[in-house]
Amino acid sequence: xxxxxxxxxxxxxxxxxxxxxxxxxxxxxxxxxxxxxxxxxxxxxxxxxxxxxxxxxxxxxxxxxxxxxxxxxxxxxxxxxxxxxxxxxxxxxxxxxxxxxxxxxxxxxxxxxxxxxxxxxxxxxxxxxxxxxxxxxxxxxxxxxxxxxxxxxxxxxxxxxxxxxxxxxxxxxxxxxxxxxxxxxxxxxxxxxxxxxxxxxxxxxxxxxxxxxxxxxxxxxxxxxxxxxxxxxxxxxxxxxxxxxxxxxxxxxxxxxxxxxxxxxxxxxxxxxxxxxxxxxxxxxxxxxxxxxxxxxxxxxxxxxxxxxxxxxxxxxxxxxxxxxxxxxxxxxxxxxxxxxxxxxxxxxxxxxxxxxxxxxxxxxxxxxxxxxxxxxxxxxx
Amino acid sequence: xxxxxxxxxxxxxxxxxxxxxxxxxxxxxxxxxxxxxxxxxxxxxxxxxxxxxxxxxxxxxxxxxxxxxxxxxxxxxxxxxxxxxxxxxxxxxxxxxxxxxxxxxxxxxxxxxxxxxxxxxxxxxxxxxxxxxxxxxxxxxxxxxxxxxxxxxxxxxxxxxxxxxxxxxxxxxxxxxxxxxxxxxxxxxxxxxxxxxxxxxxxxxxxxxxxxxxxxxxxxxxxxxxxxxxxxxxxxxxxxxxxxxxxxxxxxxxxxxxxxxxxxxxxxxxxxxxxxxxxxxxxxxxxxxxxxxxxxxxxxxxxxxxxxxxxxxxxxxxxxxxxxxxxxxxxxxxxxxxxxxxxxxxxxxxxxxxxxxxxxxxxxxxxxxxxxxxxxxxxxxxxxxxxxxxxxxxxxxxxxxxxxxxxxxxxxxxxxxxxxxxxxxxxxxxxxxxxxxxxxxxxxxxxxxxxxxxxxxxxxxxxxxxxxxxxxxxxxxxxxxxxxxxxxxxxxxxxxxxxxxxxxxxxxxxxxxxxxxxxxxxxxx
Numbered sequence: 001x002x003x004x005x006x007x008x009x010x011x012x013x014x015x016x017x018x019x020x021x022x023x024x025x026x027x028x029x030x031x032x033x034x035x036x037x038x039x040x041x042x043x044x045x046x047x048x049x050x051x052x053x054x055x056x057x058x059x060x061x062x063x064x065x066x067x068x069x070x071x072x073x074x075x076x077x078x079x080x081x082x083x084x085x086x087x088x089x090x091x092x093x094x095x096x097x098x099x100x101x102x103x104x105x106x107x108x109x110x111x112x113x114x115x116x117x118x119x120x121x122x123x124x125x126x127x128x129x130x131x132x133x134x135x136x137x138x139x140x141x142x143x144x145x146x147x148x149x150x151x152x153x154x155x156x157x158x159x160x161x162x163x164x165x166x167x168x169x170x171x172x173x174x175x176x177x178x179x180x181x182x183x184x185x186x187x188x189x190x191x192x193x194x195x196x197x198x199x200x201x202x203x204x205x206x207x208x209x210x211x212x213x214x215x216x217x218x219x220x221x222x223x224x225x226x227x228x229x230x231x232x233x234x235x236x237x238x239x240x241x242x243x244x245x246x247x248x249x250x251x252x253x254x255x256x257x258x259x260x261x262x263x264x265x266x267x268x269x270x271x272x273x274x275x276x277x278x279x280x281x282x283x284x285x286x287x288x289x290x291x292x293x294x295x296x297x298x299x300x301x302x303x304x305x306x307x308x309x310x311x312x313x314x315x316x317x318x319x320x321x322x323x324x325x326x327x328x329x330x331x332x333x334x335x336x337x338x339x340x341x342x343x344x345x346x347x348x349x350x351x352x353x354x355x356x357x358x359x360x361x362x363x364x365x366x367x368x369x370x371x372x373x374x375x376x377x378x379x380x381x382x
Numbered sequence: 383x384x385x386x387x388x389x390x391x392x393x394x395x396x397x398x399x400x401x402x403x404x405x406x407x408x409x410x411x412x413x414x415x416x417x418x419x420x421x422x423x424x425x426x427x428x429x430x431x432x433x434x435x436x437x438x439x440x441x442x443x444x445x446x447x448x449x450x451x452x453x454x455x456x457x458x459x460x461x462x463x464x465x466x467x468x469x470x471x472x473x474x475x476x477x478x479x480x481x482x483x484x485x486x487x488x489x490x491x492x493x494x495x496x497x498x499x500x501x502x503x504x505x506x507x508x509x510x511x512x513x514x515x516x517x518x519x520x521x522x523x524x525x526x527x528x529x530x531x532x533x534x535x536x537x538x539x540x541x542x543x544x545x546x547x548x549x550x551x552x553x554x555x556x557x558x559x560x561x562x563x564x565x566x567x568x569x570x571x572x573x574x575x576x577x578x579x580x581x582x583x584x585x586x587x588x589x590x591x592x593x594x595x596x597x598x599x600x601x602x603x604x605x606x607x608x609x610x611x612x613x614x615x616x617x618x619x620x621x622x623x624x625x626x627x628x629x630x631x632x633x634x635x636x637x638x639x640x641x642x643x644x645x646x647x648x649x650x651x652x653x654x655x656x657x658x659x660x661x662x663x664x665x666x667x668x669x670x671x672x673x674x675x676x677x678x679x680x681x682x683x684x685x686x687x688x689x690x691x692x693x694x695x696x697x698x699x700x701x702x703x704x705x706x707x708x709x710x711x712x713x714x715x716x717x718x719x720x721x722x723x724x725x726x727x728x729x730x731x732x733x734x735x736x737x738x739x740x741x742x743x744x745x746x747x748x749x750x751x752x753x754x755x756x757x758x759x760x761x762x763x764x765x766x767x768x769x770x771x772x773x774x775x776x777x778x779x780x781x782x783x784x785x786x787x788x789x790x791x792x793x794x795x796x797x798x799x800x801x802x803x804x805x806x807x808x809x810x811x812x813x814x815x816x817x818x819x820x821x822x823x824x825x826x827x828x829x830x831x832x833x834x835x836x837x838x839x840x841x842x843x844x845x846x847x848x849x850x851x852x853x854x855x856x857x858x859x860x861x862x863x864x865x866x867x868x869x870x871x872x873x874x875x876x877x878x879x880x881x882x883x884x885x886x887x888x889x890x891x892x893x894x895x896x897x898x899x900x901x902x903x904x905x906x907x
Contacts, residue, residue, distance in 0.1 A: 058497060061489070064489055065486070069486045071486065072478070075478020075479060076478070079467060079474035082464060083469070083868070084866075090876050093461045093464055094880075098457075098883070104449055105891075108897070110894055110897035112886070112889055151553060151731070154728070154731035156723075156727045156863075162471070165867070168869075170868070336483075339558060344487075348490070350491060361502055
């Protein structure tokens with residue numbers, strides 16, 4: 001493997017890691033979606049919103065950084081998927097825009113739309129945001145209808161777009177594949193499971209704890225079902241494989257199963273992750289354990305990381321084209337230049353420092369759980 | 383999916399409208415964040431050093447204003463990042479190799495800093511030490527300004543593309559020097575000019591809100607002291623703003639002459655060109671080329687030449703020179719640039735054909751044109767590829783931006799800028815004489831300066847961004863070749879959805895903000 005290929009693999013790892021962290025941080029969305037289910041009274045809802053409100057910006061920032069890093073390292077994906085699946089990405093943006101103001105505005109006097117509207121914004125973001133991101137990520141396995149021809153730039157009159165979407169549905173076509181639904185719902189219910197585990201950890205209220213334990217079960221069942229449907233169908237799916245020396249792409253049966261077998265470390269990570277998530281659900285339901293979120297979070301990161309690496313490593317097309325196989329995107333044909341990847345790799349050395357200060361600040365802020373007393377005494381509240 | 387050429391123009395227009403709308407909305411909130419962050423940090427530093435609870439109470443009040451504004455800034459910001467892909471997909475491919483890097487660095491370096499420490503800033507008063515809290519407030523402000531650095535580096539690169547080379551194999555520009563991109567003179571000037579404009583805006587907002595308290599005879603000590611901090615901060619920033627503004631003009635004269643000519647509505651270039659202080663433009667469509675462009679024009683002789691090139695007799699190119707060419711001054715006509723652009727595009731097509739034929743000699747000879755290391759390549763890149771984007775234009779007139787809009791916006795920006803400098807001086811003078819707040823008309827004027835400073839700030843954005851039309855990347859990629867292949871109805875629908883949403887949120891923000899100001903600072907519990 002030459003330096004360029006190592007850098008392409010390195011950046012696919014960074015993207016996968018950011019994606020994995022993002023899915024973990026979707027516990028904020030999961031929690032938002034359960035606002036009225038778990039928070040039956042006004043003070044309970046306030047505790048929930050304030051507990052999530054100190055974390056929502058991390059999820060948001062991770063999403064933005066995930067987008068920025070994808071743009072920088074695999075710009076052709078950015079131009080193909082974003083410019084193509086226009087409706088889906090616009091919908092995702094819309095549900096994140098309404099989230100960003102909801103926390104700060106919801107209980108401020110004279111907020112124009114009223115608290116209930118901002119709560120509705122949080123719920124819409126919580127449900128639609130998680131589902132849509134999950135379904136969009138699923139297309140990295142199930143593919144999308146697009147064609148890429150860089151040389152379209154040579155048309156100097158009329159349209160010269162490099163990446164074209166081949167259906168008028170602009171991304172909504174993904175809804176025709178049950179596997180996209182399955183991963184969308186898996187991510188949605190996983191985010192709710194993680195949200196409930198976060199409540200167990202962060203909110204000091206007997207009723208919320210009890211209710212969270214109960215709903216953990218209700219959300220864990222559909223999560224497990226949907227995830228199994230996706231995981232099993234993936235193991236039986238064929239995938240697009242690329243010959244790195246020629247760049248020619250062809251179909252391979254059981255591609256993702258083969259990838260797991262070819263990279264046993266990823267299989268171990270994946271299984272470890274799944275076990276950790278299941279364990280977190282178990283201890284959450286059984287004991288209402290405060291530590292459930294740590295197992296659930298770590299498990300989510302490992303599982304999603306393994307899945308995303310399987311989508312791009314081992315000469316796999318990580319964005320298969322359903323209409324023109326040779327247009328499919330691989331980490332080789334869609335990445336930035338070696339120089340840019342190298343520059344960005346130097347920048348990525350900063351990531352551990354970023355993680356360290358986030359950790360430090362979280363610890364300082366999370367020493368005490370959210371309680372009714374704090375809600376009564378704190379000046380700055382959401 | 384077949385989309386006609388008419389549709390192409392409509393998509394370009396709607397996509398431009400969508401990007402402009404989201405960017406202007408975003409830019410309504412960002413400058414206050416940039417400046418108010420530092421004003422809060424300065425006030426908290428005074429509190430940290432003096433231990434005087436008055437400053438804690440004061441800084442908490444301004445932080446509340448900061449928080450409301452910050453939320454909506456975030457909401458309007460996320461969409462911009464993704465619009466590069468959704469609406470400008472060719473652009474993302476053509477320059478993603480260079481443009482993506484600052485965006486990613488912005489996320490890694492700046493956004494996390496901001497979002498981590500803002501939580502400590504708001505919720506940490508009773509949870510962390512005084513020192514840690516102060517550091518968090520500074521880091522939030524620094525994080526916000528670092529975000530501005532990286533996005534402005536990216537923006538500056540679009541206006542003055544440097545540090546890259548074209549790779550025909552991937553049909554895109556690729557970075558060759560990160561430092562050239564980061565430290566390009568346009569980037570540095572743009573960064574300092576833009577952030578200091580944010581500081582001035584925040585200073586004027588703080589002064590205006592404080593003036594309201596003085597008018598209502600409430601919180602007078604807080605109001606006066608806040609005014610002094612703001613006027614000092616704003617005054618120093620204003621000096622930097624003027625300096626970088628001057629620097630910008632000099633750079634624009636070199637790298638974006640059409641923008642400079644439009645700012646001055648200078649149709650026919652001249653030596654010893656004067657600077658228009660104020661003028662009334664004639665309607666473009668009712669004027670023949672021989673007519674004077676102005677109904678009246680008050681100008682300072684030779685000033686434009688001096689400001690642009692440091693020489694009162696220097697030649698400043700006009701719009702007509704840039705369109706028709708001026709051999710005496712060595713200016714190529716736009717027609718000629720379009721011809722050369724097409725030759726460059728055809729060279730890329732030749733390479734494509736050669737590759738398809740599999741003939742290695744042909745591939746090598748077509749590739750050579752793009753190789754800066756060979757003599758032939760160097761000449762081709764300099765004489766033809768330099769005008770690559772012109773090849774996509776249909777008429778030389780496409781390169782002329784909206785002159786009246788830019789001309790007036792520039793005057794609004796500079797005129798109001800001068801007024802704010804005067805305002806800061808007056809505030810400091812009155813504070814020294816202990817007469818701050820004694821003249822109600824003065825307080826009214828300060829209060830009404832708030833909408834003016836927003837007008838000033840948006841005018842600056844208009845000059846910079848409308849002024850560079852039709853280029854997404856100066857000379858290399860016009861909007862018509864950068865846009866995504868989406869039908870215009872889709873873009874139009876999303877445009878209206880976001881207009882409605884952002885306008886609603888703006889109304890909510892203004893209502894919340896005015897209410898919070900009326901509530902005033904909270905007393906410590």
